[in-house]
Amino acid sequence: xxxxxxRRAVQVRPQSKSQITVAxxxxxxxxxxxxxxxxxxxxxxxxxxxxxPHTATNKEIEAMIRARLDWVIxxxxxxxxxxxxxxxxxxxxxxxxxxxxxKTITITRGFNHNRVSLQDDQLQxxxxxxxxxxxxxxxxxxxxRLELNRALPALIEKWQRIVGREASFWGIKKMKTRWGSCNTxxxxxxxxxxxxxxxxxxxxxxxxxxxVHLYEANHSPRFYRLLDTFMPGWQRWSATLDGQHxxxx
Numbered sequence: 001x002x003x004x005x006x007r008r009a010v011q012v013r014p015q016s017k018s019q020i021t022v023a024x025x026x027x028x029x030x031x032x033x034x035x036x037x038x039x040x041x042x043x044x045x046x047x048x049x050x051x052x053p054h055t056a057t058n059k060e061i062e063a064m065i066r067a068r069l070d071w072v073i074x075x076x077x078x079x080x081x082x083x084x085x086x087x088x089x090x091x092x093x094x095x096x097x098x099x100x101x102x103k104t105i106t107i108t109r110g111f112n113h114n115r116v117s118l119q120d121d122q123l124q125x126x127x128x129x130x131x132x133x134x135x136x137x138x139x140x141x142x143x144x145r146l147e148l149n150r151a152l153p154a155l156i157e158k159w160q161r162i163v164g165r166e167a168s169f170w171g172i173k174k175m176k177t178r179w180g181s182c183n184t185x186x187x188x189x190x191x192x193x194x195x196x197x198x199x200x201x202x203x204x205x206x207x208x209x210x211x212v213h214l215y216e217a218n219h220s221p222r223f224y225r226l227l228d229t230f231m232p233g234w235q236r237w238s239a240t241l242d243g244q245h246x247x248x249x
Contacts, residue, residue, distance in 0.1 A: 013054050020050075020058065022065045025072065029061060033185070035218050037064045039072070042177045046076035049177070090136035096123050098147070100199035116143035141174070144196035148172050151200060152191075159207050163230050165214040179241055180206040182213040198240060205237035 015032040027048045037060070038051045052061055065072070088094065092107040103123040110126040116139050117124050125139060152170065160166045169188040175181070179202075181190045189210045195203045208231045216223040227234055 016054075020061065020065075022062050023069055025065070025069075027065060031056065037061065039064065039068055040177060041072055041075035041079065043079045043082075046079045048072055048076075087133075088137070089133045090125070090140060096140065097197040098123060098144075099196065100202075114139060116140055141193060144193050145172055147196045148191065148193070148203070151196075151203065155200075155204055155207055159204065159211060159230075163208060163211040163214075165211050167211065167214070180210045182210040184213055184217045187214055199237070202237045202240050205231065205234050205241075208234065 013033065015030055018029050018031075020027050020029050025048055027050055030049065030051045031054050032051060034051060034053050036053070037056060040049045040051075041047070042049065050061060050065065088096070090096070090105060092105060094105045095102050096105055097103070098118065101121075103118065103121055106119075106122045106124050108124060108126045109129050111128060113126045114128070114131075115126050117126075123140075123143075125136060127136065127139060131139075149172070152172075156167075156170060165187075167182075167187050167189045169186070171188070171190045172193055173190055174194065175190070175192045179192045179195060182188070189207075191203070191206060191210075195206060209227065212223060212226045212230065215226055
């Protein structure tokens with residue numbers, strides 16, 4: 001009689017964060033389950049972060065950073081040379097993007113209603129007279145979340161069928177440096193709330209990108225071959241999102 005042995009549970013080491021200074025640069029290092037070192041320079045201040053496998057030594061990390069110093073400085077200079085966009089206040093007459101189209105904000109005073117809706121080319125905010133910028137921002141975030149929740153079920157069904165992989169969980173949250181993330185061990189995928197600002201094809205690209213990670217955890221040549229197979233022309237939508245986040249793959 002054959003004997004079937006129970007697999008030992010694989011313990012996943014938790015992520016850990018630390019700071020390292022190289023050539024005067026303060027860099028946040030995140031150690032997690034991955035194969036390769038990945039360096040990022042993020043707007044608006046040119047902050048430098050590095051993701052590394054748990055097994056990477058400080059010496060290896062420092063060597064990688066020193067080898068890419070010219071690239072880091074170039075990216076920081078590019079970011080800092082860009083005109084600084086003032087933080088939006090979401091006032092009457094301001095503009096806000098929804099699915100790639102520019103909408104004019106109109107504010108209607110309401111006593112018992114706090115909501116945002118689309119009216120042709122206008123993004124109508126109904127709110128009390130004394131709302132703060134933060135409160136209006138939260139209302140628009142709620143609107144974006146509703147838009148994504150309406151769009152996602154059909155798109156997820158479509159692309160899971162095409163890619164041949166299914167996520168166990170889909171979530172939406174605000175992310176500063178990533179359009180999406182995938183926990184490949186648990187097949188959990190998160191999408192950036194701000195994708196509702198861009199053409200729907202950008203959302204589809206991020207969905208496919210994260211689903212392909214369920215085949216290939218890293219951005220390897222195989223990863224991009226699969227991406228080409230499932231979504232030819234994905235580069236156009238990746239380029240539309242490019243410039244918001246700077247990453248050295």
